[in-house]
Each structure stands twice: as C-alpha cells, then as structure tokens.
Amino acid sequence: MHTELNVEKPATPQAYLDSLPAERKAVLEKLRSVILENLPDGFEETISYGMLGYVVPHKLYPAGYHVNPKEPLPFISLASQKNYIALYHMGIYAFPELQAWFAAEYAARVKSKLDMGKSCIRFKKMDDIPYELVAELCRKITVEDYISKYEDHEVSKSK
Template identity: 60%
Template sequence: MQSKATTPEQYIAELPDDRKEVIKKLRNTILDNLPDGFEEVMSYGMLGYVVPHSLYPNGYHCDPKLPLPFISLASQKAHIGFYHMGIYANKELMDWLTKEYTKTDIKVKLNMGKSCIRFKKEAHIPYKLLGDLVSKVTPKEWIATYEAAFKK
C-alpha cells in the first residue's frame, strides 16, 4: 500500500487509527537512534531513511536521482513493515538481529523477508531491539556495505 503523502506527518495522518500510534512510536524509535547523516524522507510511498545526495552523490543504483535508501517503514494491509537494507546486505548484522531477538520477551517467530521484518501485532514489536539495530550502521558504513554488495 503505497501512500501519496509528501511528508511523514501527512503519511501518519492518513493511517487508520489503529496504526497511527504504532507508526509514530516506530518512527520515534528510528529517529531517536538513527546515526547522524541519514535523512528522513518519503520514499516509495513509505517513510524512508536515506543517505542524502550531499553525502553520496551517486544515489541509488536503480535510480540515481533518488538518495541511497537504508530503512523504510510502512503500514501495509496485513502488517507493519520495517525494511532494513543492512540486514539484507550484511550477514553479521542479520545474525546479530536474529540472536538478539531470541533474548526478547516476544514469543512469536521473527517474521522476515530479505530486508523486511513484518509485525502483525504491536505486542510483537521489539522497539528497543529495533532501536539498537538502527544505531548499528553509520551512513559511511552503509555506503561501504552497499558498494560492496549491490553496486556493479
């Protein structure tokens, strides 16, 4: 479900009531832990956290006019999607996340795709763990990982 919102505030305002507070809380978790240099934008109809062109002029290889994506957050039809490109590109980071998830009080299996973590219920969101994950990669480190893993 891609939004046509042009600002994060507009995106959140358009959400169903049962999703607004969850997305606000996740957004604040990201913003409170995001290393300096990343910027919040609307990207692909989702909240996006990117390396801006001012730090990485080459932009995203799929469309160099776009800044380099890192994290996205979206309210999807059946879940909340937390997209973190770092866990897709860095096996050590993925291994850390899956190990640390088992230490949380959440007793449901981690529902993941390649870079997406899906949450069907707010009670299943490990906010502190996600904050720790967000803080682990600086823009400089993400650029190096991206270039090593994705750039041809």
Template identity: 65%
Template sequence: MKYESNSPEEYLSQVPQERREVLEKLRQTIQDNLPIGFEETIEYGMICYVVPHRIYPSGYHVDPKVPLPFLSIASQKNFIALYHMGLYSIPEVLTWFQEEYPKHVTTKLDMGKSCVRFKNMNNIPYDLIAELCRKITPEDYIRTYEMQLKKIQK
C-alpha cells in the same frame, strides 16, 4: 497499503489510528537512534531513511535521482513493515538480529530479505530496533553498498 504522501506527517495522517500510534512510536525510536547523517523522507510510498545526496551524490544506482535508501517503515495490508538494508547486505547484522529477536519477543520472527513483518502490533521490540538503528552509520552503509555494487557489476 500504499499511501500517497509528500511528508511523513501526511503519510501518518492517512494510516488508521491504531496503526498510526504504532508507526509514530516506531518512527520516534528510529529518529532517536539512527546515527547522524541519515535523513527522513518519503520514498516508494513509505517513510524512508536515506543517505542524502549531500553525503552520497551518486544516489541509488537504480535511480540516481533518488537518495540511497537505508531503512523504511510502512503500514501494509496485514502488518507493519520495517525494511532495513543492513539486514539484507551485512550478514553479521542479520545473524545478530536473528539471535537477539527471541530474547525480546515471544512470537516467531517473520522476515524476508530486508523486511521484518509485525502482524501483532503489541509485539514490536522497540528496544531491539533502537539497537539495530545504532549499528550502522551512513559511512558504514556506503562502504557496504559500494562493495555490493562492485559484485553486481562484475
């Protein structure tokens, strides 16, 4: 579901209560563990953590007015979603996450390229997500992002 909002608080106020509690806990986990430099905002109709223009003035290549997106959380129709660009762009992080996930949750990992879908909101591995958040600094992500851009531009 897409929620029209200008702030994370406004976004959360629109989400059904049972999902709001889960998203608030997920948001707090992310805020407590993301390295300094990422900023919370609303982008693409989701709560998003970005590399702000003050750190990466070029912004997102698709729309340079938008800060570089890194991680997002959202309440979708049938699941809570965690979008993490490190899972998409850094193979070692993806492999680590796929190997660690079954150690934290008994349900099968449901994921796309950067999206982890949590259909059962009682099976969100907050401790694993906290560790995932700590793995990549804004500087690490900028380096990875720029390497990926060079590949695209060739």
C-alpha cells in the same frame, strides 16, 4: 477490467502518518520516534517509495540509488501494509552478521516467531514490537559503513 484509483500519495512523513487509521498511526509514530532517536548522524527522513524512508541524502552520496540515481540511497523504510507493519532495513540484507544478531536477539526477547524476508521485518502483532531492539538495530550501522558496504557490493556485482 481493473481501474486504478487516483489516490494521492502523502508528500511528507507527517502526511503519511495522518493518512493511517488511529491504531496503526500510534504504532508507526512510536517506531518513527525510535528510528529518529537512534539513527546515526547523516541519514535523513523522507518519503521514499510511498513509505517513511530513512536515506543517505544526495549531499552525502551524490550517486544516489543505482536503480534510480535521482532517488537517494535507501537505508530503512517503514510502512503500514494490509496485514502488518513492515520495517525494511537494508543493513540486515547487506551485513549477514547483523541479520544473525537481530534474529538471535529477537528470539531471546519476543515470544512470537520472527517473520522476516531479505530486508523486511514484518510485525503482525502490534503488541509484540520490540522497540528497544529496533533502537539497537538502528544504532548498528553508520552512514559511512553503509556507503562503503553498498559501494563494495555494487563494484563486485559489476565485475
């Protein structure tokens, strides 16, 4: 029988970082700084789904996330997983041209092969994280562009 441990989830971004081993904390702090310095106005940092989250707050998008309207609309999440650092970027999922751009730029700048799912970029080698490319990725989509694309997708899904 598997019993879940009663582990408290961090309530703030700093508490999340403080819960990590030193080597992971340093990498996530650097990624966090890159994201915060390059994310367009309007997005807010929070804890979202147990990770560092960068969301469209309810004050800008009152409808929230369709899966759970009480949650703000997620855009980027950052997490320390067992075998890698995960950067979840919903813009890569929503904008195919952005995904193509990112894949091409990653291949041109990083020696290791890109390990990516629909919205998840997995960094297994901490020394190979392309921080400047992440910065450029963060600057590519405004809050307004993201909301518009999200609403287009939700409307087309409901037809």
